[in-house]
Amino acid sequence: MKPRGQPEDRDRSDRTLVAEIQGRDSDALALLYDRHAPRLLGVADRILGKTGEAEEVVQEVFLYAWRAASSFDPFRGSVLAWLIVATRSRALDRLRARRPATSAQPGGPDALARVAARDDVEAGSASREWEAICRAAIGGLPDDQQRALELAYFDGLTHSEIAERTRAPLGTVKTRIRLGLMKLREHLRPYWGKTNA
Amino acid sequence: MHSERHEELVSLAALGLPLEDDAAEYARLLEEGCPSCEALLPELRLAASSLAATVPPRRPPASLRDELLASLSPAKRPSAASRPSASAAWVFAAAAAVLFVMIALDDARLRRQREELRAHNSDLAAAVESSRSEIARRDLRARVLESDDVRVLFLGGKGPQPNARAKVFWSERVRRGFLVAGNLAPLPADRQYQLWVFVDGKPVDTGVFDPDPSGRALFESKELAANRTAQNFAVTIEPRGGLPQPSGPIVLAGTPSG
Numbered sequence: 001m002k003p004r005g006q007p008e009d010r011d012r013s014d015r016t017l018v019a020e021i022q023g024r025d026s027d028a029l030a031l032l033y034d035r036h037a038p039r040l041l042g043v044a045d046r047i048l049g050k051t052g053e054a055e056e057v058v059q060e061v062f063l064y065a066w067r068a069a070s071s072f073d074p075f076r077g078s079v080l081a082w083l084i085v086a087t088r089s090r091a092l093d094r095l096r097a098r099r100p101a102t103s104a105q106p107g108g109p110d111a112l113a114r115v116a117a118r119d120d121v122e123a124g125s126a127s128r129e130w131e132a133i134c135r136a137a138i139g140g141l142p143d144d145q146q147r148a149l150e151l152a153y154f155d156g157l158t159h160s161e162i163a164e165r166t167r168a169p170l171g172t173v174k175t176r177i178r179l180g181l182m183k184l185r186e187h188l189r190p191y192w193g194k195t196n197a
Numbered sequence: 198m199h200s201e202r203h204e205e206l207v208s209l210a211a212l213g214l215p216l217e218d219d220a221a222e223y224a225r226l227l228e229e230g231c232p233s234c235e236a237l238l239p240e241l242r243l244a245a246s247s248l249a250a251t252v253p254p255r256r257p258p259a260s261l262r263d264e265l266l267a268s269l270s271p272a273k274r275p276s277a278a279s280r281p282s283a284s285a286a287w288v289f290a291a292a293a294a295v296l297f298v299m300i301a302l303d304d305a306r307l308r309r310q311r312e313e314l315r316a317h318n319s320d321l322a323a324a325v326e327s328s329r330s331e332i333a334r335r336d337l338r339a340r341v342l343e344s345d346d347v348r349v350l351f352l353g354g355k356g357p358q359p360n361a362r363a364k365v366f367w368s369e370r371v372r373r374g375f376l377v378a379g380n381l382a383p384l385p386a387d388r389q390y391q392l393w394v395f396v397d398g399k400p401v402d403t404g405v406f407d408p409d410p411s412g413r414a415l416f417e418s419k420e421l422a423a424n425r426t427a428q429n430f431a432v433t434i435e436p437r438g439g440l441p442q443p444s445g446p447i448v449l450a451g452t453p454s455g
Contacts, residue, residue: 177209
């Protein structure tokens with residue numbers, strides 16, 4: 001195993017590392033971990049709280065990357081986005097397991113949507129530029145839209161649960177989610193492909 | 198083009214959460230097909246994921262990294278995977294040898310098949326040529342027999358073969374004829390029977406032929422030049438391939454019937 005942070009490591013892109021992981025290169029996995037584990041742990045912390053569970057999730061995600069590196073599709077987003085989706089999905093699964101059973105049924109389009117969200121690659125970036133753009137976009141949303149999106153994304157609440165939590169009508173919550181995501185899309189769209197998104 | 202309701206359904210789906218009461222409607226939307234909705238879904242997922250960029254990162258404890266790397270299967274480490282063992286090398290060598298033998302055997306099999314196909318092709322070509330020749334002979338005989346001016350000439354045995362018999366069917370219009378013979382004696386390998394047609398008292402070569410083992414022969418003559426009338430026919434024994442003028446004994450001779 002190489003020591004951390006050798007100069008040539010900076011030249012190896014995330015996608016190169018994933019390709020090397022497919023070739024069972026554990027050094028590549030270690031380097032990918034060093035780059036992104038803090039960001040992924042931040043997401044897991046946000047969903048699960050700063051607990052041992054969040055750290056377990058990060059460990060699970062990198063084991064998933066080791067076992068299923070071939071599932072990464074470079075045409076659908078960045079490596080970090082792929083890892084963030086895996087982190088959020090696993091963290092939300094643990095969060096739901098803590099709660100009483102909900103009315104969600106296994107299977108059906110909602111379940112398919114969850115599977116898709118787990119396996120697909122969303123945008124995201126470790127770059128400070130991208131983070132600043134995202135913060136600006138989210139900060140530009142009305143508070144109620146921002147709150148609705150955060151409850152859905154980080155707390156895994158359904159729209160009816162959000163309505164209950166925020167004491168807002170169900171239709172209003174759906175509208176807030178729709179408007180919030182559409183505004184984020186419009187704000188971020190010019191940067192897709194230009195940053196590490 | 199999608200409606201605000203479609204945008205709402207896709208937004209809820211993009212967050213990857215249960216759609217609850219909207220699940221059935223979203224299912225119908227997908228089933229009926231909405232290309233603009235399908236295009237919107239990944240974009241809204243990208244938009245939603247921007248929320249992850251807003252949380253502060255936290256460096257994991259060093260022990261987490263160590264545990265992760267220690268949990269990777271040693272058999273899948275690069276050092277193990279990148280250096281083939283001696284036994285693996287033998288397996289590769291054996292596999293290569295087997296492959297080489299298989300290729301060699303297959304090549305030999307293909308060569309045999311190719312030679313067999315060539316021979317078969319040659320046989321077929323010969324059969325086709327024989328058939329064509331037979332058809333041409335039958336066609337000639339039919340033309341002669343169906344001709345209005347067909348004549349039948351009887352040839353009797355002469356000299357060394359007094360028992361030989363033959364008929365010549367001849368057409369001046371076709372300028373050709375054919376001979377049907379029997380009781381012909383077998384000849385040495387360097388000899389053949391040659392048919393002559395007498396024009397203006399002179400013999401003209403019309404071809405050579407061989408009888409079958411029973412002494413019978415069916416032979417189509419060469420074409421006679423224009424404006425020349427056949428008066429008589431004779432068969433002689435000549436060197437194989439024939440001669441321009443008769444030199445051997447006459448075995449069949451006759452007189453035109455009409």
